[in-house]
Amino acid sequence: MTRPVTTGDAENAARLISFGMRPKHLPSRDVVYADLVRRYGEDSAFKQLTNSVAAGFGLMVLDVSHQAGAVLAATDESVFEVKMDSYARQSKIRERRDTEKVLHGLVHLAAAALGYPRPDDLANDTYIGRVSVDQVDGVVREACRILDERAAKAEANNDPLSDSPELEQAWRAYARRPEAAATKDGRLASDTTRGMVSRALRFLADQGFLVQVSGEQGGTYRTTPRYQVQVRELAADSAFAELLELGVVAVGDGEGTLRPSISDTL
């Protein structure tokens, strides 16, 4: 049984999407929002209508739930897309621009990896992770150190070639970047790795993906259900697909590997 779509339905669908655009606004605190979320789950015609309205805006509905509300993602070239070029530092030299992009990408990835250390944490809807600036930087540096030790053990000399900087491995760029740097007024310099991490975490908090818990360890945050949906339903998959294409990733079991894979390299 299908009933015709009314203008009221269209308005409600658009309203649900506009609720989704306010990431800190949650269904549990708003009766109208909660009602729309319930209707999205029960009424398949309304669900389709909402998805279509979103698609028209260049948006994708990732999930609509009581915990997370309507979680939306921007499709390519949408006006709602967060541009990496405007987030990372602008540079006219292409290699340097790429390095900045890679470092910011790694920082965001590490924040998610630390928030959801095991595959199960990402799958479990009730899991709430904690991340802090210290830990995110620490996890990446530790991974870099292990890769460095592995490189040192390898017979071949694999120091980067000086005339092709774009072939340098990403971990070397991260390890080389200082963790912190003193500035004249005692604040954190923004192009250090801790500066980047703390920027990323504050950015995610502004987007409703993290909530600041305390200022300890350079800033400690907890994850929100919205972040879990975003990472699980879209971000992890899209990066994973790219890596699969490059043929550098192995399909693992359910154990999770947030641990140095060689224990004797300590």
Added chain:
Amino acid sequence: MPALVSCAVRDSELISGGLVDEGLARRLKALACTAPLHDLDARKAKLDWADATVYQMAEIALHTIDLVTIAMDFDTGADHDDVVRRLQPFIAAQAPRRSAEEHLRVARWVLDNLINVGTTDRGFRRVYGTVDADGSYQRRAFDFKLLVELAAPDGEVYLRASDEAINVLVGALDTDVESAQIAAEVKLENLISRGRLADAKLAAEQARYRTVQYGETLRAKLDATRRDVRAVDWDREMPELLDAALTHIEARFRAENAILRNITAARDEAEDVDHKRRAAELVDIVGDCIKRHTQLQARLQAAGAVFRAEQDRQQFSGPPQRATVDLFGQILMPALELPIADAVAPLESYFHACTGLALPTVPALPSLVSLLLRPAPERDKLVGEIPEPELVPPESLDQYSDEQWRRADELLDLPEVPRRLSGVLAEARELDPELPGLVALRALHSYSPEVGAAVRQGDGAALLAVDDGTPLQDVEFGGADLLLSTARLVREESDDDEEGAA
């Protein structure tokens, strides 16, 4: 041609086998670590705020690394201001007549240069060459740091000396820490028993650097443990490690206490003032070593508690409820291993997908009013972006085109008979309205010709201008109507004498 072939084979064998080996690369790297220090002395003459040539910059730099290394312990390192303050007496001793302000500035300059403030990575890079398996030469980059800045738990930034710096400081320290430590202790004991205190002080200082390095190694291990409990085998491996470390500390305590007793006695019994002072210094150094061991021991004892706390924090989970990706192992680690050029695409697509929406801001009058009435925001914790200067090659400043230069060359080529400037100018004006300007400038320039420079550059001829008192009659230019002629430069084998043929 078998002879040629075998010769070529031998060449490549020589390059890949005998001449260029790994040891060469290692030595080149060791050499590179000292380069920033030499660089300081090379650049000191160019400083515009002081005549810094009286200072021995490499000495000051080594002393700085020294100070930072000694101040390093488990949690923190040296404070910038502390280091600068302690450096000042050392610098003042080199130039007592200079102002304290200048000493301070020198200290800051050396410290900044050791950190390499001003570069994005705050480090150094030296290029060295290697020969790969098929005999081709490749340039590789060696990145290193001397002093590193790290953030303390309280958010302050402090300094630590890198492994490279410690190696530079103490010499070739690329050895097994444990055995080097034992050797230094034995040597120290020997020297003290034979009463050679000057040597003993040196050995004790080296022993202290080794202790610091040993502590560094252990700190890295403990850090890794705390970061991730699952990383370490706490069933067998870790207790063994802690046991070994504790046994080591026990042995060191015994040895150093014995040394301390010996030299304390030597200090008290010594009659010679110098002897007494050296012994007193030794007591200080060995006392410091013992303090460091105590710190290390405290860390080792706390390691168990760290493990238990981390274990409590950890939850136990079943198999995943649905298929998901392992973020760390399947995305982060592979991405870290990719070359930067390849890593951009996956990381960018991750970034796009994980950052949510950027909502375009719509200007509205009510929000504008509240925006204007809002109190000034508190200062951000982060410094804003520091623009990095990107140097673009300057635009061409040549006033005259190559063609005009060529024509001027032709006009001013006067090997036989000298000409008046006015005549040349008139001829130039017929060719090109802008040409007389260039001709006049060149004539003026050749009024006092730098014959020596022309000879050094290997030019075949130089233009000469002579003023014989005739005033110049020209629409554009005034002055003397110079006599112009080209002088041929004849170079002789024995000396660089030149001969004018006008």
